[in-house]
Amino acid sequence: MKWILFFGALIGLSICGREKFFGDQVFRINVRNGDESSKLSQLVNSDNLKLSFWKSPSIFSRPVDVLVPSVSLQSVRSFLKSQGLEYSVTIEDLQALLDNEDEEMQHNEGQERSSNNFNYGAYHSLEAIYREMDSIARDFPALVSRVKIGHSFENRPMYVLKFSTAEGRRRPAIWLNAGIHSREWISQATAIWTARKIVSDYGKDPALTSILEKMDIFLLPVANPDGYVYTQTQNRLWRKTRSLNPGSACVGADPNRNWNASFAGEGASDNPCSETYHGPHANSEVEVKSVVDFIQGHRNFKCFIDLHSYSQLLMYPYGYTIKKAPDADELDEVARRAAKALASLSGTSYQVGPTCTTVYPASGSSVDWAYDNGIKYAFTFELRDTGHYGFLLPANQIIPTAEETWLGLKTIMEHVRDNLY
Amino acid sequence: MPPAASTPPAPRPGVPRPAALLLALALSLAVPGLRAAGPGPGPGSPGVPGAPPPGLLRQAARAALHFLNFRAGSPSGLRVLAAVLRGRAAVDARRTCRVDLEFTAERYGPEVADGRLGRCSARVVFRHQKPRPAVNVTCTRFMETSRRRREDFLLYKRAKRLRAPLGATSIPDSHGWIDPSLRPIWDLALLGSSYVMWERTTQTLQYYMAQLSSVNQWKTNEDAIDFDYTVLLHEFSTQEIIPCRIHLVWYPGKPLKVKYHCQELHTAQEGSGTEEGSAVAPTQPNNF
Numbered sequence: 001m002k003w004i005l006f007f008g009a010l011i012g013l014s015i016c017g018r019e020k021f022f023g024d025q026v027f028r029i030n031v032r033n034g035d036e037s038s039k040l041s042q043l044v045n046s047d048n049l050k051l052s053f054w055k056s057p058s059i060f061s062r063p064v065d066v067l068v069p070s071v072s073l074q075s076v077r078s079f080l081k082s083q084g085l086e087y088s089v090t091i092e093d094l095q096a097l098l099d100n101e102d103e104e105m106q107h108n109e110g111q112e113r114s115s116n117n118f119n120y121g122a123y124h125s126l127e128a129i130y131r132e133m134d135s136i137a138r139d140f141p142a143l144v145s146r147v148k149i150g151h152s153f154e155n156r157p158m159y160v161l162k163f164s165t166a167e168g169r170r171r172p173a174i175w176l177n178a179g180i181h182s183r184e185w186i187s188q189a190t191a192i193w194t195a196r197k198i199v200s201d202y203g204k205d206p207a208l209t210s211i212l213e214k215m216d217i218f219l220l221p222v223a224n225p226d227g228y229v230y231t232q233t234q235n236r237l238w239r240k241t242r243s244l245n246p247g248s249a250c251v252g253a254d255p256n257r258n259w260n261a262s263f264a265g266e267g268a269s270d271n272p273c274s275e276t277y278h279g280p281h282a283n284s285e286v287e288v289k290s291v292v293d294f295i296q297g298h299r300n301f302k303c304f305i306d307l308h309s310y311s312q313l314l315m316y317p318y319g320y321t322i323k324k325a326p327d328a329d330e331l332d333e334v335a336r337r338a339a340k341a342l343a344s345l346s347g348t349s350y351q352v353g354p355t356c357t358t359v360y361p362a363s364g365s366s367v368d369w370a371y372d373n374g375i376k377y378a379f380t381f382e383l384r385d386t387g388h389y390g391f392l393l394p395a396n397q398i399i400p401t402a403e404e405t406w407l408g409l410k411t412i413m414e415h416v417r418d419n420l421y
Numbered sequence: 422m423p424p425a426a427s428t429p430p431a432p433r434p435g436v437p438r439p440a441a442l443l444l445a446l447a448l449s450l451a452v453p454g455l456r457a458a459g460p461g462p463g464p465g466s467p468g469v470p471g472a473p474p475p476g477l478l479r480q481a482a483r484a485a486l487h488f489l490n491f492r493a494g495s496p497s498g499l500r501v502l503a504a505v506l507r508g509r510a511a512v513d514a515r516r517t518c519r520v521d522l523e524f525t526a527e528r529y530g531p532e533v534a535d536g537r538l539g540r541c542s543a544r545v546v547f548r549h550q551k552p553r554p555a556v557n558v559t560c561t562r563f564m565e566t567s568r569r570r571r572e573d574f575l576l577y578k579r580a581k582r583l584r585a586p587l588g589a590t591s592i593p594d595s596h597g598w599i600d601p602s603l604r605p606i607w608d609l610a611l612l613g614s615s616y617v618m619w620e621r622t623t624q625t626l627q628y629y630m631a632q633l634s635s636v637n638q639w640k641t642n643e644d645a646i647d648f649d650y651t652v653l654l655h656e657f658s659t660q661e662i663i664p665c666r667i668h669l670v671w672y673p674g675k676p677l678k679v680k681y682h683c684q685e686l687h688t689a690q691e692g693s694g695t696e697e698g699s700a701v702a703p704t705q706p707n708n709f
Contacts, residue, residue, distance in 0.1 A: 123596055236595045237631060237653065237662050254660075267658075273686070275660035349504075357474050360625070360658045387501070387629040388529070390655055394597030 021094035023070030030086040031064050039083055040064060049075060067094070120193045121399050123185050126156070126229050129192055129221060133161055140199045143212075149220075150290025153243040156225040158290050161195050163202075163217040172420055173216040174303040174413055175295060175375075177366060180255050180287075181239045182227025184309040186383050186393045186401055191221035191307060193402035194409070211413050214420070215302070224255055224287055237391060241285050245272040253279035256306075257364040258288045261372050262320035265363030278364050291366075296373070303377035303416045304370035305409065310390050311359075311382040312350045314339050314408065317371040319355035319362035327376055328354060334415045335379060342408035346400055348384065350408075355380060377416050381405065473510035473520070481508070481520035481554075483627055485543035487619035488556040494677040496608035497572035498564065499529035499615070503538050516549035518624055528563055529611070539563035547624040554622060573673040580605040580646050585639035592633040606648075607633065613669040614652050616679045621654075631655040631662060638668075645672040654683070661686070 031037045044051045049072040053064065068076050080087050118124070118132045137146040143163055150158045164171065178191035198217065201208045211217075222228050226242035240252030250273035257268035260282035264270065268278035283289040295301050316331035325331065332352065339350040351358060355365070362368075371378040384393055384401045393401070482502045490499050508522030522545070525538040543558035585606055592607060593599045599607055610633050618628040631653045638649035649668040656663055665683040 232595070236591070237655075239660060269659075275662075351475070353475070357476065359476055389593060389597050390629050390631050392593045392595065392597040392632060394593070397597075 021069075023073075024094040025068050025070070025073060025089050026094065027066050027068055027076065027080075027087045027089060029064050029066060029080065036083070036085060037064075040066075040085070043076070043079055051076070118192075118196075120189075120196065120402070122395050123189055123398070124192075125232060126222060126225055129188065130157070130159055132192060133159055133195065133221065136195055136199055137161065143202060144195075144199060147218075149294045150286065152224070152226045152287050153241055153285070154226045154229075156229070158220070158223070158225065158287065160294075161219045161221075163198055163212060163219070165212050166216060170298065170300055171214065171216045172300050172302045172416075173218055173298060174305070174416065175291075175301055175370075176217065176219045176305050176307070176409070177223055177291070178219075178221050178307040179228060180223040180306065180366065181308060182224045182231045183237050183239050183391045184307075184383075185231070185391065186309045186398065187307040188221050188228065189395075189398045190383060190402040190405055191219060193399065194406060195219055195221065197402070197406055207410055207414055211410075211417050214417050215413075217413075220291065223291065226287075227252070227255075239275050240277070241287055243279075243285060245277075245280075248272040250277075253277050253285050255285050255288050256308075256366055257362070258282060258285045259292070259364050259366050259369035261365060261368035262363040265320050267319065267360065267362035268364050282364065288366075292369070295370075295375075301370070301375050302420060303412065304367060304375045305378075305412065306366050306380045307383060307405075308380060309383040309393065310385055310387065312348065312384060312386050313358055313380070313382040314342075314350045314352050315355045315358050315367075315380045315382070317354065317368050317378055319365045319368050322356050322361070325354065325371065331377070331379070334377070334412055337415075338379075338408040338411040341411045342404045345404040345407060348401075348404055376421065377412060379412060381408070473508060475505065477510055477518075477520065477624065478505045478508040478522050478524075480622070480624065480627055481510075481522055481543065481545040481547075482524045482541075484545050484554050484619060484622040485522075485524075485541065485556050485558040486526060487615045487622065487628075489541075489558050489560060490612065490615040491619055491677060491679075494612070494671065494675065495569055495573050495673075496576055496605070496612045496671070498569045499608065499611060500526040500539065500560065500563075501529045503527045506540075518547040518549070520545045520547070526560055526563070537563045550623060550625070552623050552626070553620050556619070570674065576605050576608065577646065577673045580609065581641045583639075583641070585636050587636050587639065589635050590633060606636065606639070606650075609646065609648055609669065609671060610650055610652055610667070612671070612677060613648070613650075613667045613679050613681070614654065614665070616677070617652075617665050617667060617681050617683065618654065621656075621683070625658060627657045628663075629655045629657075634664065637666070645670045645675075 029040060031040055043049070044053060044066060050069050051072065052067050066076075118128070118135070124132075133146050137144045143165065145162050145164075147160045147162050148157050149160050152158060176191065176194065179188035181187070198208065198212075198219075202212055203209055224241055227238055227240060230238045230242055238252075240254050242252050244251060245253075253272070254268070254274075254276045257263075257276050257278040263282040264278050267276075269276045271277055279285055283292055295304075314335045316328065316335055317325045332354075335352045339352050343349055355362060355367070365380075367378040367380050383405060384397060479502065482505055486500050486502055503525040506523040506525065508520060508524075510518060510520045512518050521543075523540070523542045526541050527538050539560045539562060541558060541560035543556065545558075546555040548554075583602065583605060585603070592603060592610075611630055614630045618630070621628055633650060634653050635651035636649075637651065638647065640647035647668075647670050649666070651664055651666045654663045654665055655661075663683050663685070665681050667679060667681040669680075670678040
């Protein structure tokens with residue numbers, strides 16, 4: 001389990017000074033009501049035991065995680081027993097866990113470093129992806145910079161790569177979004193491959209070079225970092241963010257129902273336990289808000305492409321209504337050419353159409369928001385496959401998928417370059 | 422994942438009312454020239470009213486194939502949808518939706534790249550927002566019967582020799598890897614799941630088998646393979662992951678016996694079923 005980032009983000013001031021956690025445990029306490037919650041808070045706030053909350057209590061019933069130093073174990077156990085509070089030990093020795101983690105990561109680091117480059121044909125941890133983004137930016141400083149646009153609910157950075165030949169001028173821009181649904185691993189993997197492709201081909205591929213002479217490209221490979229870490233550590237099929245929902249034991253909202261485009265309309269759920277829960281209000285998810293703020297602040301985006309999996313579809317607005325978008329004919333024509341270019345590599349066949357009738361109605365989606373905010377060239381890719389492996393796409397398909405997708409992306413970007421408005 | 426509507430059966434709490442797809446269907450019936458993308462001629466001709474939404478035709482095709490796969494009882498002969506060729510849909514006063522369609526199917530399997538397609542025609546009837554569509558389907562063969570029987574028997578022999586990893590498992594693993602020696606387990610799991618997926622499919626809900634999460638029992642000492650497992654089904658359009666416990670008994674050439682129980686994680690609905698492919702009286706089932 002990769003707790004490092006999570007751990008780093010949550011440990012508060014009370015234990016900042018300590019470096020080792022031998023024998024320390026994490027208790028998960030089943031707090032059932034406000035009364036129990038205050039009793040527990042009293043305990044934690046009492047100085048002598050040196051406890052701290054890992055998962056802060058709210059006034060509503062939910063499990064609460066508390067870090068208990070080894071010296072205080074006995075006292076805490078007695079207290080919980082005397083108060084009739086149910087609990088379980090989720091981490092039996094924090095130091096052992098951290099040591100294990102360190103070892104694993106060093107081992108992985110060793111593997112990637114020794115082959116001298118990042119293995120694009122494999123799936124990677126969040127840390128590895130962020131390191132590779134940094135590495136690309138340092139290798140091509142005139143072309144690329146790694147920009148922090150915000151942070152996730154669990155306080156992980158949200159990093160974007162900015163590809164620009166503009167030297168300060170704010171050119172018309174393209175936004176490439178990936179990994180908003182954390183279980184769709186081919187999306188993040190395709191995105192980081194694409195980053196490397198752009199820096200490799202700039203100056204060599206005339207089409208890409210001419211695109212970058214006129215426009216900037218912003219690439220967000222992991223739009224949902226908390227979810228991604230969760231798929232690696234706890235549940236491979238997690239989709240949503242990891243935000244807490246007051247009053248519910250269920251975690252997270254669907255970040256692709258959280259945008260301000262017919263928010264909470266047809267095609268999203270108001271149940272926090274649902275996989276398509278839209279969240280309490282539009283942009284409630286900080287991961288979504290970070291992107292919205294950045295794009296709105298920039299004010300010159302012309303294209304927004306969102307990478308998902310699976311189904312092999314290339315779609316354009318709308319999802320939230322069956323009404324035809326004003327630019328539907330043009331978008332359809334571009335999408336068909338892009339799908340054809342994609343298929344030219346390995347014969348991978350994509351269906352094309354507006355979201356609503358190609359699949360089903362949906363509301364609060366990123367591309368609908370982009371389109372309604374003046375970003376005409378708004379597309380959703382549903383990458384490989386069509387259900388054989390689904391989300392669990394074998395790693396040996398990463399590079400073939402990324403390569404064919406690149407042809408589709410380029411077709412769209414070339415059209416944008418030639419049709420700036 | 423495609424941003425998609427959740428328009429499931431009425432009892433689910435917290436979900437918008439299932440008007441959207443029917444509205445889409447009704448509107449598309451009134452809007453001429455709605456074409457399906459993809460290879461082959463679209464359903465109906467451009468400019469002719471009555472072309473159903475491409476999503477509905479694919480829905481019907483998949484339901485038909487799940488049903489066909491279950492009935493065929495052949496883990497080597499599983500088929501998946503290649504492309505919809507053409508189709509018509511009609512909705513009656515009771516909102517029963519009848520879909521007539523033609524489509525191509527190909528053999529399921531990662532190593533299969535022979536591109537051979539079978540051609541299928543089917544009538545699929547969805548009762549309004551209810552699962553278990555009535556299916557009438559015929560497909561041309563894409564493999565000679567004798568070869569399919571041979572492959573089933575080979576799979577059977579490999580299965581008999583296989584010592585399955587009992588308990589919680591992840592097949593495929595997080596990186597999409599299935600150990601080749603465990604392939605028979607995966608194919609049989611998909612065969613059993615086909616029954617479940619057919620039974621659960623409605624106009625708006627469809628399924629894929631995402632992962633095998635537990636092997637509860639793998640008995641090969643008697644003639645038939647007796648396999649009790651848990652599978653995670655991915656449900657469109659709700660995007661939910663549904664754990665289903667399935668118990669099947671399979672012998673090559675014999676109809677498949679299967680029973681199952683699916684968990685509904687946050688709604689009141691649970692679903693289970695049992696079926697035999699033949700008229701043989703059911704043996705005493707294991708209790709779970």
